[in-house]
Amino acid sequence: MELGEMKKSARFFSLFVTMALAALMGACGGPPTEAMDAAEDALLNAAWAEDCAQETFRSAKKMLDEAKQASADGDYDEAKRKAEAASRLAEQARKDAELDREECERRKSAMNQIDDRLGDKDGSPGVDRTDVFSLATIYFPFNEFALSDSSQTDLSHNAAWLLDNQALRIRIEGHTDDRGSTEYNLALSQKRAQVVKRYLQTLGVDASRMTIIPYGEEKPASFGAGEGDHAKNRRAEFVTF
Known part of the structure; x- marks a missing residue:
């Protein structure tokens, strides 16, 4: 190899190494x-x-x-x-x-009414408000939207509470884990929310009190990659207002 070509090769190699190191440092970042x-x-x-x-x-x-x-x-x-x-x-x-500004104000009003009913504000015995609004989350097996026996039991308890608190409405949010395409997961989360709504209707909860929204994989409850994390994300949960 001639001297000129050797120098050109050396410069090229040096430039390549410099660019590779810069890319590596950028990838590592801070x-x-x-x-x-x-x-x-x-x-x-x-x-x-x-x-x-x-x-x-x-x-x-x-x-x-x-x-x-x-x-x-x-x-x-x-x-x-x-x-x-x-x-x-x-x-x-x-x-x-x-x-949901209007619904939010309605929810605040309903919460105040329940506070008044369950216990006054001077410390008298009553039920903690966080317990009052605790509706069981419904979980699903991988790639399914059918309700298990335990989920039906949980929904029966949820329905009983909702029937006792007619002033409140709920939003049913459907979720999936992050396996599958975005489009598929949105459709699956919609089916999960819908099946929960339909079951609550059979238990006497009026459909006008319930709305549904599918989130797919966008709002995970757990960000891990294990099966336990996936199981926590395959769910339908409730927001009261």
Whole structure:
């Protein structure tokens, strides 16, 4: 090989190594400051919606806490993923609250009425409000939307509570794990929410009190990759208002 060609090859190799190292350093990165800041801003912007979209807002805060912990542990990719999820959840909480302002006010009024009925505000014995609004989450096997015997039992308890609290309405949210396409999971989560609504109707809950919304894989209850995590995500849950 001639001297000129050797020099050109050496320069090319040096450039290749430099670019590879730069790419590697970029991939490793550091703390996802931008994503974390964006999540903090999203939560601040949605703070007014906390009372009207409690579950979603709490999920957003929990996700941001997990992002901070992952960043502190040096798992920056996981921290970024969780921070971005926190931003999406905070934005969803804000949108839900904007859509449900009237229902939110109705829910607050109903909660106050139940507070008055179950115990006065000076500390007299009563039932904790968080227990009053605890409706059992319904879980499903992989790729299924049929109700198990235990799910039917849980729904019977939910229906009894709803029949005792006629002022309240519910939103049934369908969910899946993250296996399968987005389109398929949205359709499956819709079927899960629908089957729950239909069963509650057979138990006497008026259809006009129930709305459904499918989320597919977008709002996981658990972000792990194990079967136990998948099982927690295959669900239908309730929001009262």
